[in-house]
Amino acid sequence: MSNIFNIFKKKEPESSSKENWEDLKPIMVPHKRLAWFPNTIEKGSTPTSSKFSGIPVLSKDEKWPCCSNCNEPMQLFLQLNSQDLPESEKTVFGKGILQVFYCTNREKECEVSCDAFFPFSQSTLVRVVDYNDDIIASPTKSPVTDAFSERQIIGWESMEDYPNGEEIEAIGVTLTDKQSDLLCDLEYPLSKDKLLGWPCWVQGVEYPGCPECGKPMKLIFQIDSEDNLPYMFGDVGCSHITQCESHKDRLAIAWACS
Numbered sequence: 001m002s003n004i005f006n007i008f009k010k011k012e013p014e015s016s017s018k019e020n021w022e023d024l025k026p027i028m029v030p031h032k033r034l035a036w037f038p039n040t041i042e043k044g045s046t047p048t049s050s051k052f053s054g055i056p057v058l059s060k061d062e063k064w065p066c067c068s069n070c071n072e073p074m075q076l077f078l079q080l081n082s083q084d085l086p087e088s089e090k091t092v093f094g095k096g097i098l099q100v101f102y103c104t105n106r107e108k109e110c111e112v113s114c115d116a117f118f119p120f121s122q123s124t125l126v127r128v129v130d131y132n133d134d135i136i137a138s139p140t141k142s143p144v145t146d147a148f149s150e151r152q153i154i155g156w157e158s159m160e161d162y163p164n165g166e167e168i169e170a171i172g173v174t175l176t177d178k179q180s181d182l183l184c185d186l187e188y189p190l191s192k193d194k195l196l197g198w199p200c201w202v203q204g205v206e207y208p209g210c211p212e213c214g215k216p217m218k219l220i221f222q223i224d225s226e227d228n229l230p231y232m233f234g235d236v237g238c239s240h241i242t243q244c245e246s247h248k249d250r251l252a253i254a255w256a257c258s
């Protein structure tokens, strides 16, 4: 009897103990990153401003980027001017202006026919431009059908961010199921639109490989469904803008949903 009693006694604290953040934090802290959440206002701004949708900076020699599938002008999803980034993150993608174009033509269903959830789709364009003032010539009006209204990024707010259970395991840290559950309960990695931090993966960990060197590309920005853009990736999916750390001109947008 006493043996059985001891077994129960031993098991009891484990089954009733709830994992708490104070215990998990020392394991996670070495993998802490800052994620930066944009403060935005609905407002048209100058072509070089950082924004969701609106008018991108273009040079006088170029046309608004068009989709390779339907040949229509693509929505500007995001434009980030490196000068507008938080002080500590100014060089995160290099000098210049990062632009993300994405075709939302529903009639031609470019998103589906071009597999736009995969990186490097023909109906997307992600690039960094570095035009000098002399050659900037952006249109005053968007040629995009049903263009989303512009939200200018006017500042940033940082929050601590942590990887999910699968990603931290890939780094070599094994969490118990309860610890993984706690990370989920605390909603790490953080959702919503954010600069840097850890990707909020809907499916598994899916860093695109650089077409040139094959290395996993690095997260630059996360665009979530219906946060600053009135757009849903599949069924409440989440998209990630990534860049190769060695080949800075290799950039991609890709997304997944459940």
Ligand SMILES: [Zn+2]
Residues within 6 Å of the ligand: 067, 068, 069, 070, 071, 072, 103, 104, 105, 108, 110, 123
């Ligand atoms: Zn298209």
Ligand SMILES: [Zn+2]
Residues within 6 Å of the ligand: 210, 211, 212, 213, 214, 215, 244, 245, 246, 247, 250
């Ligand atoms: Zn590369």
